[in-house]
Amino acid sequence: MELTKKSTHLKLGKAKHQVNWTVTAILVVLAICFILAPIYMTVVIALKDPSDMVNVLSWPKHIRWENFAEAWKMTDFPLKFRNTLFITVVNVIFTIITNSLAAYAITRNRKRSKLFNLLYYYFISAMFIPFNVLMLPLVKQASAFHMDNVLGITVLYIIFGLPMNTFLYSGFIKGIPTALEEAAIIDGANSWQVFFKVIFPIMKPMHATVAILSFMWTWNDFLMPLVLLSDPNQQTLQLAQYVFQGQFSTQYNLAFASYLLVLLPILIIYVFFQKWIISGVTSGAVK
Amino acid sequence: MKITGKKINPAFYLMTIPIAILFFIFHTLPFLKGVFYSFTDWQGYGNWNFVGLKNYLYVFTDPDVTGSYIFTFKFAIAATILVNVLSLLLAMGLNSKIKFQNTLKSIYFLPYMLGTLIIGFVFNFIFANLVPQFGKTFGISALSTNILGTDHAWIGILIVTIWQSLAFNTLIYLAGLQTVDHEIYEAAEMDGVGTIKKFFKITFPLIAPFFTINMVLSVKGFLMAFDQIMAMTGGGPGNLTTTISVLIYKRGFQGGQFAVQSANAVVLFLVVVIISIIQLRVLEKREEKLN
Amino acid sequence: MRKFSKQLSCLLAILLFVASLAGCGSSSSSGKEKIEVFSTKNAENTEILQSMATEFEKTHKNVNVEIVSPSDAGTVLKTRLTKGNLPDVLAMGGDATFMELQKAGTLEDLSKKSYVNSVQPAYKKMVTSISKGSGLYGVPYATNASGVLYNKTLFKKAGVKVPQTWDQFIAAMQKLKKAGIQPLELTFKDSWTTLPIWNGLAGSLQSKDFTTQRLKNKTTFAKTHQEIAQKYLQILNYAQPDFMGTTYNDGNKAFALGKAAMLLNGNYVIPELKKTNKKIDVDMFPLPASNDAAQNRITSGVDVLLAVSKSSANKEAAEQFISFMMKKSNAQKYVDDQFAFSAIKGVEQQDASVSGIRNNIADGHVVNFPDHYYPAGFDLASLLSNLSLNAENGMTTNKNVTQFLKKADTSYNTANVQN
Known part of the structure; x- marks a missing residue:
């Protein structure tokens, strides 16, 4: 049998x-x-x-090939590309550092401090607030603070990513045994050193996920630049496509060349990093 | 200073408090301001008065607003169902023994990488120029007009949304399917269980948590639909494809409507919260069942 | 994962390097005064404005003029009003958006400036009549004319003469149809293109005091605009099959290539038509809304007025640019390029493409755009788009018109909340 x-x-x-x-x-x-x-x-x-x-x-x-040259000139592609790249890269770097730091402090102290526990729920519950809900007052406030530019919107992206990233990092940090940190403390490291020397490197897989998700978000975002970035020198690639849509008129060849210019960087990145991107996005959602 | 001790190292406060304050200033404060404005008649500039619940009454009686809520729900439900059914099928296909598995997986995930706005522009061209041309050549009257200029404009938007959203949902289902042990299927096959029964009795219960993730993420995303609509119809024809997000954007910055749309935004927030809570309840119940 | 982290840090290092270069690049300000000129005309006048800016910069070396004209300019401008960050110079229509900006007290009073003296008084009045207070907050620059654009060659081919009355207009369209020519090209995918038709009809048919009476809530659309709505629907019968799905750009192109005999829009379309087909023989006539030919007037209003934002940091440069644009020679250049009419005395439009309406304009046989007097939040275009869609779907005219007028009244009332 x-x-x-x-x-x-x-x-x-x-x-x-x-x-x-x-x-x-x-x-x-x-x-x-x-x-x-x-x-x-x-x-x-x-x-x-x-x-x-x-x-x-x-x-x-x-x-x-002139289609590309014309679209390049018409939409002022280099400037828009630089803006977008600046926002994306600075956002990714600072998001990883600041958000993982905050998530670490919160996760490690939740059990013994009401304040940190409160902060945890504060950030997590903010995930329920869609951007549209705070858009109108934010637009006024951001321009009052002179944040309606590339630098300002970058800061906003870093801050707005906090709820989601706290959630992601916190889930990961919970799984790291505290023994490692305690050993480092015995060796004389302070909290910052513990974080940057011990915890930060361990969190690499989660950094990858956060980096990919933040990158995709800021590169492709349209609504926030639309309401915040009115100065043409500050516009992003996505926004520029919208702004120039009317000016392309029926010159579809130019329009599509322009679309392709925006899509190309991301296609190239995808071709080289697809494996990592796919696994990063998956673990971000499934964690 | 032990990590598990009672006393908290001040460094931890430095790691959190500054960014928490920034978060309060740029996220929570605008939100609270929005709630505040929704009870006033402020135009975004100049003087204002408290008007109580007038804006909320207006939101619920203005046909443009109610129309956009109905459309948004219709769209979100249709998109959620279609995206989840199709992506589950696609994931099962990709999970079976096929050739070029990795290449196919990358191709199907590609749309996730591309910006919705540009996808919208590309499909706009397809619907306005390519499809009618095709319809006329082959004498198919249903295809010879631009769908975005008809009652069915929302289907055009739905197609684009599905095209893009399939990628992410498929990926999640695929991750779920890969956790299912093949031996379970084999045992079922030996017992002579049919394909459909096998799916509902074995596969689906096992990937249920992944189903929930997809539901939670897709519903919220579709309720906020904005980019594809701005790219394709601008909310038209008439107001037929105006989602709540589009309405808030288009009307919110007009003087007379700043406060009204603030109220609309608050209502939208409540809707999102309620839906999320329901979804989380369902999720918890399911997890209880599984354990 | 190891390999990945290496790759990731490598990529980040490269990106950081590029971004830091980008940062340096974008912060290279040269100490010039920068003024932003915001045009609400989308692509139509960007080129000519750009060429004027280049010309201006030659004589004003310390000023840098930037022309901006985004899609959906109205909403963008309102966003910027909310932000309190308006462009230095506005080149916009004398419409509801202007009204809103002016009422919010964001614009400079330009009535004392020397260049205002050269403006035709009738157009000044059009601006002051929709402004709060007595000043002149926008200097009329170019005026437009909206009515019917027709392809002369196709009219000749079908033996159709320029119609003077409504009945003749309908007869002309039938004749064109019989001759196998598409009478009308409508472009309702861009819903604003419903407005020129409405304006053409309402301008000639609505009673003179309707605007003021409606504002005071003493009359309604339902009581007075039956005929206008019905005629609007009647026109749709002569449009090309997919008119709801045709975009402004595609429709203009089709008309320029001779695929239809008429376009119901304004003179500002002509440059676009010539871009597609240099040789097109086009002219205009007033939309003959009434059977009483004397009543039919061309719709003409302030298409571009120039305004300076109060919050501008470079007001002086902004006004210098306006003054430069107002020079006779430049105003002439502008109207020649745009096939528009000038608000400036002694600057005339001689092109054959608008010869059919030149006299109407010269004689003042014009009516301002009715929608310039509607409140800013009143989205008539989407209501008209809906009216057209219902007609396409076979709703009976009576039901459709009644429903539309009722909706127009409620929307108007809700938009009319401002004091």
Whole structure:
């Protein structure tokens, strides 16, 4: 009895290892039709001459690189790119440092201090407040504080990420045994040294998740720049696309070249870091 | 100074208090101000008076506002259901024994990386130019008009939303499916359990926590839909695709409506809180059951 | 994970380096006075404003002029009003948004400036009539005309003459249809393009005191605007099939390529048309809303006025730029480029593309845009878009009109809360 069960088990196991070609075919076709086709279209239109638009999806008769040059100049791409990059990078770095620090202090002291416990619930409950709810007063307040610029919005991003990141970090820190810290304290380290020398390096996987989520958020955000950044010199890439949408008029080739310019950096990052991005996003949600 | 002792090292206060104060100033304070304004007739500038609940009464009686709530809910429910069903199917497909598994996974996750605004612009072109061209060539009248200019404009927006949201939800389900032990299936197969029964009796209960995560995250995201609508319809035709977020943005900065839209924002906040609490209750119950 | 952390820190280091370069790059201010000129005309006049700015900078070396014209400029401007951060110079229409800015006390009184003397009094009045107080807070610069743009070649081909009355207008559209020519190209995907039609009809058909009476709540749309709404719906029957889904840009392009005979919009479309098709033979006539030809007037209002923000840090430079724009030669350049009309005495529009309405404008046979007098929060465009959509879906005209007018009244009342 025992034996027969084992043998059928083995057989089934073998069958399992065979490639399911039907499902593969369906998934490949769907990926081509629905995910890759729109991207292909974007690329093709961006490369075409306006006269070549009769059959939109055909490969360009000759490639018109000037589309990119014109879109580059028209939307003032380098400036907008620098703004976006500044916001994104500074946000990621400071978010990782400040938010993990706060989350660490809160998590380690929650059990013995009412204040820290209160702070924990304060930040977590703030997750329920959507941005739209505080948008109107925030716009007034931010401009009163002269924060309606690249630097100001970066600070706001760092602060606004706090609820989510406290939640993420805190879950991770709970799993780190306090023995490590105590050992470091015995060796004469103070709290800051304990954090930066012991805890901070251990939290690397969570840093990766937080970095990826913050990066995606700030790079693709549209609403906050829309209401805060009115000075054209301060605008981000996403906002610039919206602002210039009307000026592209029916010059679709220029418009799509401009879209592609915005999408390219993120596509390049994705190609190189996809594994890490996917695992980072997963652990951010599932943790 | 032990980590478990009673006395708290002052360094811990330094790590938290400054950023907590900043958080209060730039997050909590605007929120409280918004609540305050919602009881006034402030225009965003100039003088103001307390008007009690007048703005809230207005919010509940103005057809534009109620219309946008109905639309937002309709949209959020449809998007949640469709996204979750489709992404679960997709995840099961990706989890089966297939070739190019990793490549396919990366391709299906790609839309998550791209900004909603630009995706909206790209699909705007597809709906306005490509689909009608296709419809006319093949004589399909349903496809020969721009869907964004019809009663069904919201379906166009739904398609774009699904296109982008599938990526994230699929990823979460995939993570869930990978925790399921294959031997359980094999045992079930030996007992002659059918595919559908297998899904509902085995797979679904095991990935239920992942289902909850997706529900919590998607509903909240869809209730806030903004970027794709600004990119595609601007809330039109008429007011048909105006979500609450779009309404707050478009009307909130107009003098007469600053206070009214503040009230609207407070209502939106309550809606989000209530939905989240219900979802968390359900989540807790399920976890109790599982343990 | 090890490998990843290495990669991540590597990437971060690179990004940090680039960002620090970016930081340096963006902070390179040259000590020049910067003025921001904000145009609400979207893309239409950016090029000409830009060229004027370049010209101006040549003689004013210490000033840097920046032209800004975002999509959805009205909302952007209101956001900035809320923030208390208005652009230095505003080039905007004499409309409800201007009214709101002016009432909020954010604009400079320019009535004492020397360049104001050259402005035609009739247009000054259009601005003062919607302002609070007695000053002139926006200097009229260019005026527009809204009515019917028609393709002369197609009219000739179908043997259609310029209609003078409503009946002739309908007959003309039927004749065009019979000749196999699409009579109208409507572009309602951009809902603001419903307004020129409404303005054309209401301008000629509504009673003169409607605006003031409505403001005081002594009359309603439901009582007075039946005919206007019905005629509006009648026009839709002659539009191309997908008019609800056609964008302004696509529709203009189609018209420029001769795919339709008429466009119901303003002279500001002409530059766009010429961009697509240089040779297009286009002209304008007033929308013949009434059967009494004498009643049919062209809708004309202040399309661009120039205003200075009170909060501007560089008021002097801002006014210098306005003064520069107001020079006769520059005003001429502007109207030539825009196929617009000038608010400045002695600057005339000679182009054939608007010859059909030149006399109306010269004789003052014009009516201001009715929607310039509506309160700022009254979103008529979305109501009209809804009216059109219902018609498309086969709702009966009576039901549709009644519903629309009722909705217009409630929306108007809720928007009309400001003191």
